[in-house]
Each structure stands twice: as structure tokens, then as C-alpha cells.
Amino acid sequence: MSDMYEALVKIVGKNYVSNQKEERYFYGRDPGLMSPHEPDYVVMPRTTEEVQKIVKLANKEKIPVVPKGGGLALTGLVIPLKGGIVMDMKRIDKILEVNERARYVIVEGGTTEGGLKSYLEKHHPSLRHSIPDAPPIATVVANAVIHGQGRLTQQYGFNSDMVTGLEVVLPTGEICRIGSCSISKYWFSRGAPMPDLSGLFLGWLGTTGVITKMGLKLYPRKKIRDVEVFVTDKEDLVPDILFKLTHTEMVEDINIWCQPHPPMFRENHHVTILITGDSEEELQFKKKMIWDALQEYIDSKDGGFMWVMPDAKPTFLEMPLESLSKFADVRKGGGFEYSGPIVLAEDYPECSRKLAELAVKYKLTYSGMVRVIGRSHCIMFGFAYTFNRADLDEMDRVRKALHEVAEFALEQGGTHWKPTVDEQKMMMERMDPDTLKLMGKIKGLLDPNGIMNPRNWEVG
Amino acid sequence: MLALEFDETKCANCKAVSCLVKCQYMDLDKDEAKIEWQKVIKSEDSPVLDACTTCYACEEYCPFGNHPFYLIVERQEERGMFTAPRPITKQWINMCEPAGKFRLGKVKEQALSFCFIPALRSLARGRLFESALPSWILGAEFFCNVVYLHFAKTSVIKDRLPKITENIEKQGIKELICLHDECYGSFNSLAPAYGIKVPFKTTHYFEYLYNKLKEHKDAIKPLNVEVAYQRNCSARLVPETDHFVDDIFGLIGVDRVEREYDGENALCCGEIIRMVKGYKLADDVQKRNIDDIVNAGAEYCVFNCPFCYMALAEKMAKRGIKPIHIIDLCKLAIGEKPALEVG
Ligand SMILES: Cc1cc2nc3c(=O)[nH]c(=O)nc-3n(C[C@H](O)[C@H](O)[C@H](O)COP(=O)(O)OP(=O)(O)OC[C@H]3O[C@@H](n4cnc5c(N)ncnc54)[C@H](O)[C@@H]3O)c2cc1C
Ligand code: SF4
Ligand code: SF4
Numbered sequence: 001m002s003d004m005y006e007a008l009v010k011i012v013g014k015n016y017v018s019n020q021k022e023e024r025y026f027y028g029r030d031p032g033l034m035s036p037h038e039p040d041y042v043v044m045p046r047t048t049e050e051v052q053k054i055v056k057l058a059n060k061e062k063i064p065v066v067p068k069g070g071g072l073a074l075t076g077l078v079i080p081l082k083g084g085i086v087m088d089m090k091r092i093d094k095i096l097e098v099n100e101r102a103r104y105v106i107v108e109g110g111t112t113e114g115g116l117k118s119y120l121e122k123h124h125p126s127l128r129h130s131i132p133d134a135p136p137i138a139t140v141v142a143n144a145v146i147h148g149q150g151r152l153t154q155q156y157g158f159n160s161d162m163v164t165g166l167e168v169v170l171p172t173g174e175i176c177r178i179g180s181c182s183i184s185k186y187w188f189s190r191g192a193p194m195p196d197l198s199g200l201f202l203g204w205l206g207t208t209g210v211i212t213k214m215g216l217k218l219y220p221r222k223k224i225r226d227v228e229v230f231v232t233d234k235e236d237l238v239p240d241i242l243f244k245l246t247h248t249e250m251v252e253d254i255n256i257w258c259q260p261h262p263p264m265f266r267e268n269h270h271v272t273i274l275i276t277g278d279s280e281e282e283l284q285f286k287k288k289m290i291w292d293a294l295q296e297y298i299d300s301k302d303g304g305f306m307w308v309m310p311d312a313k314p315t316f317l318e319m320p321l322e323s324l325s326k327f328a329d330v331r332k333g334g335g336f337e338y339s340g341p342i343v344l345a346e347d348y349p350e351c352s353r354k355l356a357e358l359a360v361k362y363k364l365t366y367s368g369m370v371r372v373i374g375r376s377h378c379i380m381f382g383f384a385y386t387f388n389r390a391d392l393d394e395m396d397r398v399r400k401a402l403h404e405v406a407e408f409a410l411e412q413g414g415t416h417w418k419p420t421v422d423e424q425k426m427m428m429e430r431m432d433p434d435t436l437k438l439m440g441k442i443k444g445l446l447d448p449n450g451i452m453n454p455r456n457w458e459v460g
Numbered sequence: 461m462l463a464l465e466f467d468e469t470k471c472a473n474c475k476a477v478s479c480l481v482k483c484q485y486m487d488l489d490k491d492e493a494k495i496e497w498q499k500v501i502k503s504e505d506s507p508v509l510d511a512c513t514t515c516y517a518c519e520e521y522c523p524f525g526n527h528p529f530y531l532i533v534e535r536q537e538e539r540g541m542f543t544a545p546r547p548i549t550k551q552w553i554n555m556c557e558p559a560g561k562f563r564l565g566k567v568k569e570q571a572l573s574f575c576f577i578p579a580l581r582s583l584a585r586g587r588l589f590e591s592a593l594p595s596w597i598l599g600a601e602f603f604c605n606v607v608y609l610h611f612a613k614t615s616v617i618k619d620r621l622p623k624i625t626e627n628i629e630k631q632g633i634k635e636l637i638c639l640h641d642e643c644y645g646s647f648n649s650l651a652p653a654y655g656i657k658v659p660f661k662t663t664h665y666f667e668y669l670y671n672k673l674k675e676h677k678d679a680i681k682p683l684n685v686e687v688a689y690q691r692n693c694s695a696r697l698v699p700e701t702d703h704f705v706d707d708i709f710g711l712i713g714v715d716r717v718e719r720e721y722d723g724e725n726a727l728c729c730g731e732i733i734r735m736v737k738g739y740k741l742a743d744d745v746q747k748r749n750i751d752d753i754v755n756a757g758a759e760y761c762v763f764n765c766p767f768c769y770m771a772l773a774e775k776m777a778k779r780g781i782k783p784i785h786i787i788d789l790c791k792l793a794i795g796e797k798p799a800l801e802v803g
Contacts, residue, residue: 235545262557268547280778291739297545299740304545307731309770 004061008043008085011053016044016091020070021398027086031328033078033338033387033399033419039086046091048167048175048212048450051109055210056173058085058451060256065171066208066453068418069110072144074337075420080159081455094121102188103127103218104164107142109211116140117319120218123347127223128152130159133320141211146418147203149380151253151274151319152219153435154246154372160202163177163190164215169202171209171447187215200442205418207452208446219295223228224278224283225252227316230271230294232303234348238269239376241303243275244293244343246375248284252276256379259327260359269352270306272316327367332389335395338369339402340382340417341409345372351381359385362397380417381409421455428459436460462618462654463793466531468501470524474697479518482724487513491664491699497528500535509536509689510706513741514543514610514775516696519649527653528637529696544735549611558623562599564631571633572596575640576603579800582641583787586796587679588672592637601627603647604692610732621646622656637668639787641764645697666704666764669790673711679794682713686759687789688781689716690749690772692765705764708776708786712793716770719756721749729768746772756799762786769800777802 008017018024021039028038040063045051059064064084071078078087089110096106098120105127105296107116114136120127130150132143141149143159151220156162165179165187177184178197181192190198201208230241238256245251252274260266273290277283297303315323328336337379343351352368359366363383383405385398406423408417411429416423428436443450450458471477480486480493486508488496499506509532518528542549556576565571572592574580583597602624608616625647628636638644649660661800674682691703702723709716721727727749734742752777753761763769773783788798 071624231545231547233550263549264558264560268555288739293740301542301545302547304548304735306548306551307735310774311770387750 004063007039007057008041008054010327011057012045013049016046018042026236027088029377030074030076030078031334032074032076033335033395033402036078037079037081038122039080040083040084041085042088043085044091044420046090048169050213051087051169051210051394052173052175054085054087055169055171055451059172060447061449062449064451065210067109067142067210069142070135070137072134072138073142073418075418075423077146077418077453081421082456084451087210089141089210090137096213097187098124098127098218099186100124100190102186102259103220103260104187104215105218106165106187106215107140108211108213109139111140111363112136113138113140113143113320117193120221124218126221127218129216129218130156131319132159133324135325136320140216141214144202144216145204145211145212147205147419149371149373154251154374156219156252157374157377162352163198163202164188164196165190165210165213165216165220166215167202167213168209168211171449171452175212176209182246190215200446203301205456207457208452210452215389223278225274225276225317226283226287227308227313228271228273228275228287228290228302229306229308229316230297230308231268232271232297233268234302235352237270237297237302238271238348238352239346241271241294241297242348242372242376242379245271245290246372248260248286248289250275250289251374254372256348257368258355259367260356261365274317299421324369327384328386331366331386331388331391331394333390335351335387335389337398337402338382338384338404339409339423340380341405341412341414342373342378342380342417343409343412343414345376345379347412347414348379348381350412353384354358355383355403357400358383358404362401363402364394364397380457383415424457426460428457462612462622464530464657465478465653465655467526470526471497471501472606474524474629476523477732478521478523479526480508484520484563484727485513485726487514488696497619499645503535504523505539507750509541510540512543513523514537515691515728515733516609516693517726518696520696520699521550525589525708528648530608530614530650530653531609533609533612533614534541538616538781539541541611541612543610548735550609552611552615552677553613556564556600556603556605557710557751558600558603558620558627560601562597562627563600564598565596566594567597567631567633570595570637571635572637572642573628573629574598574663575638575643577640577766579770580639582783582799583766583785585799586670586785586791587676592668597631597633599715601703604640604643605751606646607648607716609650610736617650618654621651621654625651625656625658629659631702633660633744635663637663637665639665640766641692641698641701642694644692644701644721649697664698664701664704666701666708669672669787670704670707673708673790676794677711681793681795683789683793684713684715685759686715686717686757687760688719688753688756689722689734690729690768691722691764692760692763693732695726695764705762705786708790714762716749717753717756717758719752719758721752728752729765729771731767746775748788750781753781754779760784760789762789766800
């Protein structure tokens with residue numbers, strides 16, 4: 001094993017490898033509920049070539065490699081369940097190119113969401129990316145790897161749908177380019193009109209290779225943003241409200257949230273509607289379309305727009321939403337995990353009832369937070385129960401509640417998002433057997449020694 | 461159960477039926493108004509109950525001190541009507557429910573009430589408040605609750621207001637200086653109308669400001685500006701306080717422009733109308749009001765109510781009018797910095 005350490009030092013230098021207790025402790029856990037498991041080594045490469053050398057070495061020695069971005073997926077995806085190497089991607093964080101006219105950016109495998117946001121604001125103020133509400137140290141690539149969702153997801157789909165190309169170090173050490181960048185210097189398409197191979201890597205949770213570069217679509221940044229919050233006390237109306245809102249095609253992003261605290265929020269479901277425009281006229285026009293679309297609920301008194309006072313607006317408009325991170329730590333102690341199944345919008349009522357029911361059953365504080373994906377094509381329903389890491393009993397209750405959520409989500413016909421290893425198993429048990437076989441074949445082909453993030457998407 | 465002191469005989473003898481004839485949101489002549497008002501009194505269906513935007517103005521229009529608006533609200537609630545959407549109504553009721561989170565200064569017999577509005581605490585700074593300031597109260601426990609008139613929920617007021625007066629009395633307060641106009645309206649109009657005892661003296665902050673400005677007369681540098689005044693809904697409950705606005709303006713060298721929507725004909729800030737009637741009427745009210753201020757050539761628009769300020773400040777600033785709360789205006793006149801700013 002000390003040979004391995006030396007070999008890693010040779011690749012990245014002494015300062016960027018560790019097999020010490022402190023690093024192993026830190027990299028053996030995430031903020032969620034999964035039990036810790038320590039790596040043998042932590043390594044921080046700086047270049048694609050270094051990544052390649054590390055992966056080749058690990059493949060030769062059949063040692064697991066777990067790529068890690070911000071480690072904020074929360075569901076144990078970066079916990080090295082079979083030990084080995086945690087490859088912290090944060091040093092590979094350059095923004096390599098912005099094609100202003102074709103509206104895409106090429107980032108490295110560890111570029112952070114916050115880093116990309118501020119870079120664009122400074123150098124390309126007319127462009128933006130679909131930033132998620134995760135804390136800003138979350139990484140752009142990992143977010144696409146787990147099919148994350150951001151501010152522009154209602155308009156353009158999952159953040160992974162915005163990927164325009166990849167550079168991947170395969171588990172066997174080859175460096176592959178995926179998409180137009182495989183034949184051209186331009187990174188405008190991840191596949192079309194060729195076969196789209198990006199699906200071999202996106203959604204695989206780092207089990208089929210390490211992404212070292214990624215092209216990502218950028219979108220126009222409008223000059224003004226504003227917010228409206230529509231409130232109803234009838235959860236059964238929410239799917240219809242979403243259908244009407246998305247029909248207007250006037251909205252930047254739609255989030256729905258329900259929570260019992262503080263008291264002014266209890267009993268109601270809140271639909272945050274974000275709107276953008278280059279002028280007051282554009283904004284006003286969009287608002288009117290939105291108001292008109294929902295007028296019938298105001299007339300029937302079943303719903304209405306809440307008065308968002310000017311001093312409260314920044315809380316809704318900031319990116320990422322700090323309030324989410326604050327809620328994440330409401331019980332203090334730094335523990336947070338949420339289950340965010342992807343379900344149909346029509347499942348909102350059932351999901352919100354389940355959320356509250358489990359909170360009562362397990363005596364927990366809850367918040368339901370939803371992001372609309374596409375024009376109400378589906379939603380991410382976040383079942384969030386916070387816990388204090390020092391309270392083992394509370395952690396256990398959250399674990400049980402989230403397990404029930406996992407079963408419930410599948411019964412509803414949904415899928416798990418950024419699934420824990422157990423949730424992956426639950427999905428694979430239900431999966432069409434031939435599809436599962438195909439997944440197994442792909443994994444076996446790409447990672448014959450099973451070194452990449454083992455126990456995740458492990459077929460059979 | 462607290463009951464509204466409403467004198468039907470006054471209405472029987474009333475020829476002008478000003479409460480409804482003057483209403484800015486209904487188009488009724490005297491005869492129609494008389495008929496509809498009788499229906500309201502008799503608790504029969506009347507379009508008045510639906511058409512009311514809850515602007516409070518008829519409380520002022522009635523020359524006999526009867527309480528037409530309070531009666532309308534009673535009738536709306538009796539019918540289980542919601543003026544605003546039900547979830548919004550719930551939100552407001554839940555928001556201001558006392559939860560033991562009130563805050564206190566060093567409370568003395570004379571105390572400033574910031575109601576449940578932290579912005580009022582930011583406003584009450586500087587020399588004008590120096591002597592009174594250590595003694596203040598803030599929180600849902602001291603919240604006047606008048607706002608529920610907008611939501612057809614007199615029951616909430618009847619339930620909470622007596623406790624609020626008790627809470628204030630328990631602090632040993634003998635004189636409450638109300639920085640929220642609506643609090644003053646609550647203790648001087650609504651409470652007596654329902655027979656609720658107010659066991660302390662109340663002073664409107666206009667009067668307080670006026671007296672303080674006189675004390676600091678030497679420090680005043682006349683502002684020499686033309687201002688419009690944004691009269692708020694609760695001013696309709698206590699029109700007797702209005703003269704202080706001009707008295708204060710006189711002291712600090714401010715000229716109140718003549719305009720259509722002032723005095724009895726004032727237009728409210730429009731945000732409650734947005735909640736109860738939707739955006740079209742609200743936008744129309746706000747636009748007419750701001751156009752009027754612009755046309756009258758005012759440089760500033762002076763606010764009494766912090767919520768009106770929140771509703772209109774940005775919109776006015778975009779039209780080149782400087783929004784300012786009257787407390788800030790007074791501070792400006794003695795060379796101090798305003799607390800509320802747009803953006
Ligand atoms: C308060 C809060 C709010 C959140 N809000 C959102 C939200 O709005 N939208 C959203 O989508 N998510 C949200 N999240 C979840 C999560 O933080 C984000 O999805 C985040 O983008 C994950 O990025 P990360 O760098 O932390 O990923 P990590 O947890 O480090 O990694 C996630 C997965 O990607 C793999 N991986 C990492 N880097 C690579 C690479 N270079 N190549 C191959 N595989 C790799 C890892 O092995 C792992 O399987 C939120 C989390 C919190 C705590
Ligand atoms: S409420 Fe007043 S104005 Fe209206 S009818 Fe009665 S007395 Fe006349
Ligand atoms: S409160 Fe206003 S809208 Fe309602 S009846 Fe009285 S004057 Fe008319």
C-alpha cells in the first residue's frame with residue numbers, strides 16, 4: 001500500500017495525496033444519513049493527464065476510485081463504500097472557453113457552480129447557466145452527472161440536458177471525447193446528429209469514468225428578474241396551476257414549497273414564480289399573462305398572490321437560494337438529506353400529504369420543495385427532514401421516513417433522483433430485466449475491473 | 461360576544477347616504493344607495509358586499525359617526541365570504557398570531573408602539589425620538605389587528621384586540637404613542653365601536669412629531685419642497701388626526717400640492733386591492749394616483765403608513781418622485797438622514 005501512496009505522490013505531488021487519518025475521516029462521510037466508510041487515499045489531481053494516470057494505476061491494482069465534487073449530493077454517492085481512492089476534483093476547476101455566440105461554456109471536471117456563476121457575471125454578463133440551489137461549492141459536472149436541476153430547468157429540462165460535450169477518462173484509462181468535440185474544435189452538441197454517447201456517463205454516478213471536461217449550454221441573462229408567489233390551501237389544485245403556468249411559457253423557474261414553520265406558511269402551498277425581462281414592459285407583459293392564467297383561482301378564492309414585500313424579494317431572487325441551506329441546518333449539527341424523487345406533477349397532492357404524514361409519524365420537522373422540470377413534464381419533489389447529527393434517534397427516524405418515501409415514490413410510478421445505494425437496488429429490482437442486462441453489459445464493458453465508485457449501479 | 465354599536469335609525473333618517481354614494485368603487489345614486497344600504501343593514505344579499513374593495517373610506521364619508529364599513533365587514537363574515545382568497549386570508553391570520561416573540565425596550569409609563577412593524581423601529585431614530593426611545597414595544601402581542609377588516613374577519617379582531625390592550629396595560633404603559641396610524645385607529649375608532657376598553661391614553665405619532673419639532677424649532681431648516689401626501693386606508697378611521705399633516709408641513713417649510721386624489725378623495729396604496737380584486741383594478745388605482753402626483757408637480761410623496769411606502773415607493777421612484785415617510789421628512793428638516801430608502 002505504501003507503494004500506492006508513493007505512486008500517487010509521483011503523479012500529483014506530495015501536497016495533493018493523503019493517507020492520513022484526518023483526510024480519511026473527512027472524505028469517509030457526507031452530510032447525509034449514510035454510515036461513513038473511509039478511503040485509503042485521497043488525491044487531488046490538477047490535469048486530465050493526472051486523472052488518467054491515477055485511473056490507470058487504480059485499474060492495474062484493482063483499487064476503487066470515487067470521483068468527488070462538492071460532496072453535496074447528500075445520498076452517500078461520494079462515500080468510498082469499498083475504500084480505495086477518493087479523487088477530489090476541486091483542483092481541476094478551470095473555465096476553458098466561453099463561446100459567446102453559440103452560447104456554451106467548456107468547464108473542467110471540478111469547476112464549481114459558484115465559480116462559473118461569478119465568472120459569467122464578470123466576463124459574459126449577457127449569459128448565464130442553470131444554477132442549482134445547492135451551496136456554491138457544488139460542482140457543475142457532478143450536478144450534470146446526477147441529473148441535477150437548476151434555475152432554467154423549467155425552460156430547458158434537467159441540467160444534464162444542457163450538456164454539449166464531454167471529455168472522459170474511462171476506467172481503463174483511455175481519454176474519450178463525446179459529441180461534436182470528438183471531430184471538431186467546437187463543443188456545440190453532445191451527440192446529435194451522431195450517436196449520443198453521453199448517456200454512457202450522465203446518470204451513472206461516476207461508475208463509468210471520470211469526466212474531466214464538459215461543454216454546457218448557456219442562456220440569455222435578462223436584465224431584470226422579479227418574483228411572484230401564488231398560494232393555495234388546496235394541494236389538489238397544484239398540478240392544474242402548474243399546467244396553466246407552464247402553458248404561458250413566460251416563466252423562468254417554478255418552485256413549490258410547503259412547510260409548517262414559521263406559522264404564516266402553514267396550511268398553504270406556495271408556488272414561487274420567477275420572471276425575467278430586459279425591460280419593465282417585458283416584465284409587465286409576462287406578469288399579466290401569468291396573472292390572467294391564474295385569475296380563475298382568485299375568483300374562486302382558492303388561490304391568490306401573496307404580497308412579497310420589497311425587502312423579502314432578495315430572499316426569493318438570490319442564486320443559489322441561501323434560505324435552503326439555512327433550512328438544511330435548522331436543527332443544527334450539520335445534518336441534512338432529502339429524498340427527491342422525480343414524479344409527475346399530478347402526484348404533487350399525494351406527495352405533499354405523504355410528506356406531512358411521515359413528519360407526524362416520525363416526529364420530524366419538514367419542508368416540501370419542488371422544482372418543475374420542463375413544461376410540467378415532471379417534477380422533483382424534495383421530501384426534506386432535517387436532523388441534528390448529534391441526535392442518533394432523530395437520525396434514525398429520518399432514515400425510516402426517507403425509506404418509506406423511497407417505497408412510496410416507486411409505487412407512485414416515479415424514479416429516485418441521486419439515489420442512495422439502497423434506492424438504486426430498489427429501482428434495479430423493478431427494472432425491465434433486459435434493460436438491466438444492458439446496463440450490466442455497458443458497465444462490464446467500460447469498467448471490467450469494477451473500480452469506479454463500486455456498489456453504485458452494481459448490476460447483479 | 462362583542463357587538464358592533466351601529467345605529468340603524470341614523471341611516472333611516474339619512475338623506476345623502478354618503479357612505480355608498482361617495483364610494484369610489486361603486487356607481488350608485490342616492491336612491492340605489494338607500495336601497496342597497498337597507499339590504500346590508502337587514503343582512504340581505506347586496507352587491508355592495510362583493511363590490512367593496514375594503515378601502516375603509518365610508519367610515520369617513522358617514523357624517524354621523526355610524527360605522528358603515530364595520531357593518532359591511534360584519535355582514536361579509538356572517539355570510540362566510542372571503543374578500544381575499546382563502547389561503548391569503550389564512551396566511552395573514554397565521555402571520556400575526558402572537559407567539560411570545562415580542563420585543564421590548566426599557567418600557568416606561570410613556571412608550572412608543574412599533575406595532576408589529578420592524579421598519580417603524582428603524583424610522584424612530586435621532587433627536588426627535590431621543591427622550592422617548594428607550595421605552596418601546598414591538599411584536600404580534602401589540603399588533604392592532606385592524607388589517608383583518610380587509611379580510612372580512614372581524615372575529616379575529618374581536619378575539620385578539622382585547623388581549624392586545626391587556627398586553628399593553630400589563631407593561632405598565634399609561635400613554636402609548638402609536639407610530640402605526642392603524643394602531644391609533646384601532647384604539648380610537650374600532651375599539652369604541654365594539655365596546656372594547658382601552659385602559660391607557662393613546663397619542664398619534666403625528667401629534668408627537670409636531671410637538672417634538674416645535675421643541676427643535678431652532679434646528680429646522682425649511683425644506684422648501686412641493687410634496688404630495690399619500691393618505692392611507694386607516695386614516696379614514698381617524699380623520700381628526702389629518703390636520704397634523706399640514707401643521708407639520710407648515711413647521712418644516714413644505715408645500716402640499718393640490719391634487720385630485722387627496723383628502724376625502726384619496727386613493728389607497730392599492731396592494732390590498734390587488735389581493736381582494738386582482739391586478740387590473742390595483743394597477744389602475746396605482747397608476748391614477750401616481751399620474752396625479754406627477755401632474756401636480758410634486759417632488760416628494762410623503763407617506764404615513766409604512767405598508768403604503770412598501771407598495772408604492774419603487775413605482776414612484778421610477779416615475780421621478782421621491783418617496784419618503786413623514787418621520788424621515790421631519791428628520792430631513794433637522795438635518796438627519798432618512799431611514800427608508802428605495803432599492
Ligand atoms: C441546501 C442544498 C440545496 C440543493 N439544491 C439543489 C438544487 O436546487 N438542484 C440540484 O440539482 N441539486 C441540489 N442539491 C443537491 C446537490 O448538492 C447538487 O446536485 C450538487 O450539484 C451536487 O454536486 P457535488 O459537486 O456536490 O456532487 P458530489 O456529491 O461530489 O458528486 C455527485 C456524484 O457525481 C460523481 N462525480 C463527481 N464529479 C465527477 C466527475 N468529474 N466525473 C464523474 N463523476 C463525478 C460522484 O462520484 C457522485 O456520484 C442541493 C443540496 C443542498 C445541500
Ligand atoms: S352609514 Fe352613515 S352615511 Fe351611510 S346611510 Fe347610515 S348614516 Fe348615512
Ligand atoms: S370600504 Fe371603500 S369600497 Fe367598501 S363600501 Fe366603503 S368606501 Fe366603498
